[in-house]
Structure formats: C-alpha cells, structure tokens
Amino acid sequence: xxxxxxxxxxxxxxxxxxxxxxxxxxxxxxxxxxxxxxxxxxxxxxxxxxxxxxxxxxxxxxxxxxxxxxxxxxxxxxxxxxxxxxxxxxxxxxxxxxxxxxxxxxxxxxxxxxxxxxxxxxxxxxxxxxxxxxxxxxxxxxxxxxxxxxxxxxxxxxxxxxxxxxxxxxxxxxxxxxxxxxxxxxxxxxxxxxxxxxxxxxxxxxxxxxxxxxxxxxxxxxxxxxxxxxxxxxxxxxxxxxxxxxxxxxxxxxxxxxxxxxxxxxxxxxxxxxxxxxxxxxxxxxxxxxxxxxxxxxx
Amino acid sequence: xxxxxxxxxxxxxxxxxxxxxxxxxxxxxxxxxxxxxxxxxxxxxxxxxxxxxxxxxxxxxxxxxxxxxxxxxxxxxxxxxxxxxxxxxxxxxxxxxxxxxxxxxxxxxxxxxxxxxxxxxxxxxxxxxxxxxxxxxxxxxxxxxxxxxxxxxxxx
Numbered sequence: 001x002x003x004x005x006x007x008x009x010x011x012x013x014x015x016x017x018x019x020x021x022x023x024x025x026x027x028x029x030x031x032x033x034x035x036x037x038x039x040x041x042x043x044x045x046x047x048x049x050x051x052x053x054x055x056x057x058x059x060x061x062x063x064x065x066x067x068x069x070x071x072x073x074x075x076x077x078x079x080x081x082x083x084x085x086x087x088x089x090x091x092x093x094x095x096x097x098x099x100x101x102x103x104x105x106x107x108x109x110x111x112x113x114x115x116x117x118x119x120x121x122x123x124x125x126x127x128x129x130x131x132x133x134x135x136x137x138x139x140x141x142x143x144x145x146x147x148x149x150x151x152x153x154x155x156x157x158x159x160x161x162x163x164x165x166x167x168x169x170x171x172x173x174x175x176x177x178x179x180x181x182x183x184x185x186x187x188x189x190x191x192x193x194x195x196x197x198x199x200x201x202x203x204x205x206x207x208x209x210x211x212x213x214x215x216x217x218x219x220x221x222x223x224x225x226x227x228x229x230x231x232x233x234x235x236x237x238x239x240x241x242x243x244x245x246x247x248x249x250x251x252x253x254x255x256x257x258x259x260x261x262x263x264x265x266x267x268x269x270x271x272x273x274x275x276x277x278x279x280x281x282x283x284x285x286x287x288x289x290x291x292x293x294x295x296x297x298x299x
Numbered sequence: 300x301x302x303x304x305x306x307x308x309x310x311x312x313x314x315x316x317x318x319x320x321x322x323x324x325x326x327x328x329x330x331x332x333x334x335x336x337x338x339x340x341x342x343x344x345x346x347x348x349x350x351x352x353x354x355x356x357x358x359x360x361x362x363x364x365x366x367x368x369x370x371x372x373x374x375x376x377x378x379x380x381x382x383x384x385x386x387x388x389x390x391x392x393x394x395x396x397x398x399x400x401x402x403x404x405x406x407x408x409x410x411x412x413x414x415x416x417x418x419x420x421x422x423x424x425x426x427x428x429x430x431x432x433x434x435x436x437x438x439x440x441x442x443x444x445x446x447x448x449x450x451x452x453x454x455x
Binding site for chain 2: 007008009010011012013015038039040043044047056058060085108109110111112114115
C-alpha cells in the first residue's frame with residue numbers, strides 16, 4: 001500500500017557512512033540536497049513549503065557525529081549531530097558548562113530535544129538560536145569537513161545573517177569544540193519568550209565573567225545577545241565597560257545600556273523592536289548582576 | 300523516489316516493511332500498522348500528541364522519518380499496558396481524572412512514562428518540565444500533574 005504523506009515534498013534519503021560521501025553528494029546537488037540531523041527545523045520548513053529538497057543526507061551515523069568528549073586541555077568536543085538531551089545530561093557538561101545546559105534546555109521541549117542537535121541549531125543561523133549564544137560566549141570553534149579537508153571556524157565568524165553561515169559549498173559541520181572556561185568562570189543565559197517555556201526567544205542575553213588581574217576591574221566579562229540583530233552577537237562595548245570597572249550596579253547598568261545600543265532588532269510577530277530594545281537592557285543587566293553575585297561568592 | 304526496506308520493533312513486535320523516503324514514523328504507525336492511539340496534531344513538533352518512545356526516549360513521531368527507525372525499538376501508547384494490566388500511569392489518569400477529551404492523552408502518557416523511567420520520583424517542577432511539549436486544551440494540567448505524581452508514588 002502506498003502511504004500518502006500530506007505536506008512533505010518528494011525526496012530521497014541517504015544514510016551517509018563517510019564524510020567523503022557527504023561532501024560528494026553536497027557538491028553533486030548544490031541546490032537541492034540538505035543535511036539531515038534531528039530534522040526539527042527541516043520538517044517544519046518542508047511542510048511550510050519554504051524548503052523542497054530532493055535529497056536528505058542523514059549524517060547521524062557518521063563516526064563521531066553524536067559523540068561528546070572532554071579533555072581539560074582541548075575542552076569539550078560535541079559531535080554536530082549529538083542531540084540536546086544528550087548534551088544537557090552529560091556529566092562533564094553539567095560540571096563545567098552550566099551555561100550550555102541552560103541554553104540547551106531553553107529549546108522547545110524534552111521530546112523535541114531528543115532529536116534537536118546543537119549542530120543543526122547553529123547551522124540554521126537563526127538570530128534567535130539559543131545555543132548560538134553559548135557558542136559565542138564560550139568562544140567555540142566550529143569544525144567543518146569539506147572538499148579541502150577540515151576547517152575550524154570561530155563561532156564569532158560563523159553567523160553571517162539570518163539563515164546564512166560561513167560554510168562553503170560541500171562543507172558540513174562535524175564538531176563543536178568548546179574550550180574549558182577560564183578559571184573562576186561564571187555564566188548565565190536568560191531567554192524571554194511569549195510563554196515561560198519552549199517558545200522562540202523575543203530576546204535573549206548571556207553573560208559570563210572570570211577574574212583576570214590584567215583587567216583594571218580585576219574581571220573580564222563577555223556579553224552575547226540573541227533575537228535582536230541579523231545574527232546572534234557579542235557586545236564588545238559592554239565587555240569593555242566591565243573590564244574597566246569597578247564592577248557595581250552602576251557599571252552593570254552602563255554595560256546593559258551598551259547592549260541596548262548594540263541591539264538592532266526588528267518588529268515581528270513575537271514583539272516590537274522597541275520592546276526588544278527595552279528587554280535587552282533588562283535581560284543583560286539581570287544576567288550581569290547574577291554573574292557578579294556568583295563571582296563574588298566564588299571569590 | 301526511492302523506497303527502503305526497514306525492520307523495527309513496535310511494542311515488542313518485529314515489523315518488516317517498505318517505506319518511501321518521505322513517510323514519517325507517525326504515518327507508518329497510524330496508517331500501515333493501525334496504531335491510531337498516537338495522534339496527529341500540529342505536524343510541527345509543538346503539541347506532542349504524536350509522542351512515542353524510540354529506544355526509550357520520547358520523540359515527536361511527526362518529526363521522524365520512518366526510514367530512520369530501521370533497527371529501532373518503538374513504544375506507542377498501545378504498548379504501555381502489559382499482559383492486560385494498565386501501566387501505573389494509565390490507572391492513575393483514570394483514578395485522578397487526568398483525561399477530558401483524550402486527544403492529548405496518549406502523548407502525555409508516553410512523555411510521562413519516559414519521565415518516570417529516567418526519574419522515578421519527580422517533583423512537580425520536573426513533571427511540568429517533562430510535559431511542556433504536550434499541550435492539553437481541556438484539563439488545565441492540574442489533574443494531569445496529580446496523576447503523574449500518584450503514579451510515581453505507586454498509584455495511591
């Protein structure tokens with residue numbers, strides 16, 4: 001019996017077994033092949049008609065693509081197709097990367113996260129991608145396999161615009177490498193959605209900090225924002241204010257103002273640009289105050 | 300379009316079947332295997348009516364290709380009862396009236412079963428968090444949460 005499947009286009013499915021096979025297929029079908037991992041965005045876009053691939057290339061069973069490993073020297077290596085629940089429950093991630101756990105758990109629901117992958121979240125290059133903020137803040141390297149071999153792209157250079165990333169034709173993301181955070185690091189990710197759980201972000205902010213004697217304030221901070229610019233962004237202006245210091249309510253406020261100024265949000269179905277701007281300040285300040293409290297507790 | 304021969308286990312029964320690339324697990328379960336307990340709701344991974352277990356973990360069956368499940372073990376709501384005995388969750392949902400129209404119930408039961416398998420004694424926040432991918436438009440959730448708590452305590 002032929003089963004009807006309303007809503008999905010006709011496509012072929014290949015379960016790739018080697019990176020070379022994937023690269024070959026991507027080069028052979030530059031316009032109509034899609035990489036397929038958890039499928040949580042691919043399904044929605046195919047049903048919307050926004051995407052009509054002729055070929056889905058499943059890379060989940062490629063060697064290493066779902067592996068999560070840690071070495072204090074080289075940091076955390078997450079296979080691009082490792083699912084979000086596997087990331088969030090990994091003992092090393094829980095111990096050293098609580099910010100990553102926060103950002104992963106902000107995505108949709110547990111059943112969706114059984115399928116959703118960090119690699120897919122990053123490669124959608126959505127301005128609101130929750131795990132992109134963690135990648136930016138923790139200064140991840142995104143490793144791609146391609147026709148010219150492996151290439152590592154800093155997270156800060158990966159996102160080029162809504163839906164646009166730095167991968168070249170024939171390349172695909174294989175691994176996310178996240179360095180061990182600096183000694184004394186504390187981080188916080190805060191997401192504002194239309195409901196308390198699971199929705200795409202109206203705005204999100206992540207902040208992290210660590211003691212550093214070379215900074216006038218004695219601390220280095222990092223600040224990243226989501227859903228308020230064409231890509232997820234870092235805010236060097238806010239980071240500079242906090243490195244200068246002293247760290248107190250006033251400088252946290254000034255850094256939050258700098259984040260607000262750096263945001264270039266749009267009006268859309270989820271919120272107005274004006275509201276997003278206001279929320280950037282609130283979320284950034286809140287994240288900074290919480291990080292500062294954690295740093296003082298540890299120090 | 301290519302077709303694929305797959306073998307999967309559904310509620311303990313081995314199934315050999317042929318599927319086109321673009322058939323979802325949900326379509327396979329409902330329309331070929333006749334397991335209509337799993338519901339088709341939003342087809343976008345939002346509502347959770349199609350939640351099933353793949354290798355013990357809950358997923359939205361509308362967002363999985365049937366061909367991907369080659370070699371996998373699937374449990375649907377029909378597979379929760381064993382030897383004519385309801386799962387403790389099913390009994391608790393009846394006892395605590397965790398059901399109104401019933402459309403979301405199969406998905407809620409499967410998500411809750413996965414929760415109790417990974418965390419046998421969850422607190423209320425854990426229960427709500429585990430069920431946030433299962434939308435119910437009738438019960439207001441209070442009795443669902445009560446039923447899951449009761450099942451975790453052993454059905455009292």
